[in-house]
Amino acid sequence: MSAAYEEKQILDEDGIRRALTRIAHEILERNQGTDGLILVGLRRRGVQLAEHLAGLIAQFEGVQVPVGELDVTMFRDDLDLRGTRPIVHRSSMPAGVTDARIVLVDDVLYTGRTVRAALEAILSYGRPRQIQLAVLVDRGHRELPIRADYVGKNIPTAHHEQVEVRLREVDGQDEVVLVRGAAG
Amino acid sequence: MRRKDVLDLDDFTVDELNEVLDTTEAMKEVLSRPIKRVPPLRGKTIVNCFFEASTRTRVSFELAAKNLSADVVNISASGSSVEKGESLVDTTRTLQALGADMVVMRHPHAGAPYLVARELDACVINAGDGWHAHPTQALLDLFTVRERLGSIEGRKVVIVGDVLHSRVARSNIWGFATLGAEVVLCGPPTLIPQGIETAVAEGLHRKMGNGVHKEHAAVRVQYDLDKACEDADVLMALRIQKERQAGGLFPSIREYSRLYGLTRERVAKAKFGTLVMHPGPMNEGIEIMPDVAHGPQSVIEDQVANGVAVRMALLYLIAGGQGGKV
Numbered sequence: 001m002s003a004a005y006e007e008k009q010i011l012d013e014d015g016i017r018r019a020l021t022r023i024a025h026e027i028l029e030r031n032q033g034t035d036g037l038i039l040v041g042l043r044r045r046g047v048q049l050a051e052h053l054a055g056l057i058a059q060f061e062g063v064q065v066p067v068g069e070l071d072v073t074m075f076r077d078d079l080d081l082r083g084t085r086p087i088v089h090r091s092s093m094p095a096g097v098t099d100a101r102i103v104l105v106d107d108v109l110y111t112g113r114t115v116r117a118a119l120e121a122i123l124s125y126g127r128p129r130q131i132q133l134a135v136l137v138d139r140g141h142r143e144l145p146i147r148a149d150y151v152g153k154n155i156p157t158a159h160h161e162q163v164e165v166r167l168r169e170v171d172g173q174d175e176v177v178l179v180r181g182a183a184g
Numbered sequence: 185m186r187r188k189d190v191l192d193l194d195d196f197t198v199d200e201l202n203e204v205l206d207t208t209e210a211m212k213e214v215l216s217r218p219i220k221r222v223p224p225l226r227g228k229t230i231v232n233c234f235f236e237a238s239t240r241t242r243v244s245f246e247l248a249a250k251n252l253s254a255d256v257v258n259i260s261a262s263g264s265s266v267e268k269g270e271s272l273v274d275t276t277r278t279l280q281a282l283g284a285d286m287v288v289m290r291h292p293h294a295g296a297p298y299l300v301a302r303e304l305d306a307c308v309i310n311a312g313d314g315w316h317a318h319p320t321q322a323l324l325d326l327f328t329v330r331e332r333l334g335s336i337e338g339r340k341v342v343i344v345g346d347v348l349h350s351r352v353a354r355s356n357i358w359g360f361a362t363l364g365a366e367v368v369l370c371g372p373p374t375l376i377p378q379g380i381e382t383a384v385a386e387g388l389h390r391k392m393g394n395g396v397h398k399e400h401a402a403v404r405v406q407y408d409l410d411k412a413c414e415d416a417d418v419l420m421a422l423r424i425q426k427e428r429q430a431g432g433l434f435p436s437i438r439e440y441s442r443l444y445g446l447t448r449e450r451v452a453k454a455k456f457g458t459l460v461m462h463p464g465p466m467n468e469g470i471e472i473m474p475d476v477a478h479g480p481q482s483v484i485e486d487q488v489a490n491g492v493a494v495r496m497a498l499l500y501l502i503a504g505g506q507g508g509k510v
Contacts, residue, residue, distance in 0.1 A: 085224075
């Protein structure tokens with residue numbers, strides 16, 4: 001079983017840095033600065049990406065944008081299909097959400113179901129002025145009418161493939177790889 | 185968590201206890217949101233069967249279930265078909281047939297939830313059975329201590345009072361001992377079960393195998409409260425259950441209070457920053473003095489507040505277990 005897959009690197013460390021730099025600039029441009037902005041990372045790797053983006057924005061603008069952390073597990077629509085309930089981690093929201101501009105940050109956009117859950121979860125904190133979506137990778141195959149406002153890289157994929165985003169804080173190195181599993 | 189029922193903590197592993205406590209932290213954050221409702225139990229029906237009086241536990245379970253978007257039905261013995269003589273198993277089977285996915289049960293007789301759990305596909309949570317067990321109270325006590333002190337392992341936890349009749353004490357002994365605390369039981373000899381130290385040690389050994397040494401006494405008995413208080417991290421007073429004291433197990437309430445009441449002087453003998461706990465309802469002036477119950481060391485209100493989050497965690501986790509149709 002273990003021999004039946006191969007990995008292909010799509011983005012290396014520099015590639016990820018350049019993509020995030022561009023997204024940070026796009027966020028600032030679209031929102032005309034940092035006023036009322038909150039970056040909300042979706043657990044788990046979205047949180048690290050949101051912190052990266054906040055670091056870059058601090059470099060460009062000299063302003064520290066608040067970073068929130070959201071665990072959307074309890075809002076998922078597939079809980080009953082999974083059997084044993086996944087671990088829920090504590091979410092944290094650094095500032096009031098009502099009237100804020102929220103940028104949801106996640107590593108991979110695929111079916112769109114995680115983002116749907118995140119939209120519902122964020123509304124339990126209040127009514128934001130706007131919610132935007134930033135992802136490092138968009139791999140297609142949407143099952144819901146959801147699109148990203150900021151995309152690091154579009155990667156055409158097949159269903160049986162997997163996109164793995166690896167980040168130094170979690171995985172020891174920064175890279176994005178496409179994993180081809182044994183079909184089916 | 186892979187279990188259908190929560191009947192006591194005697195069969196909970198260290199990992200399971202930590203899973204509940206970690207999930208409780210996430211649930212506490214949910215309770216701090218402007219909208220405290222999350223959807224994981226949407227479409228599930230939870231029946232609260234309280235065959236014995238209760239305010240905090242019943243309300244706490246009801247709020248927990250509603251915060252998770254479950255549908256909740258409350259029944260009590262009076263006004264239900266139990267009054268007409270229907271058996272417990274038949275009553276709960278009927279509830280299951282009506283669509284109950286989980287049954288939360290409080291019953292005056294020890295073991296009643298075990299009987300129901302065996303007969304039903306629905307999850308059964310014990311909300312207190314006779315003198316036997318009250319696992320969700322113990323879980324919220326564990327959570328309160330971990331939250332306040334940062335850890336449970338190695339802490340000295342003194343449980344004072346009528347241990348003999350206390351389901352809270354029994355479940356707490358299993359919980360604290362499993363997580364490596366030193367549990368000291370204190371009270372009049374007539375209210376401390378004989379041989380409880382060895383019974384707990386053997387139970388832990390059975391559960392945790394070689395990780396626990398048979399001869400290691402996780403539980404000690406100390407009849408002198410002043411001595412028991414020395415170096416204590418937690419002082420937990422139990423309610424003197426006046427309704428269960430007909431047998432004359434101690435000479436008088438006044439003597440009990442003098443020897444085993446938590447006073448400011450006794451709390452001062454414990455560690456700096458010790459926690460004072462009580463499962464409620466309190467007899468202030470008997471087992472705990474009002475200035476202690478409402479003093480700076482008291483976390484009694486935390487216990488009540490944490491009850492909702494702990495029960496949310498448990499309901500969430502149990503809904504994904506191996507239980508029949510849930």
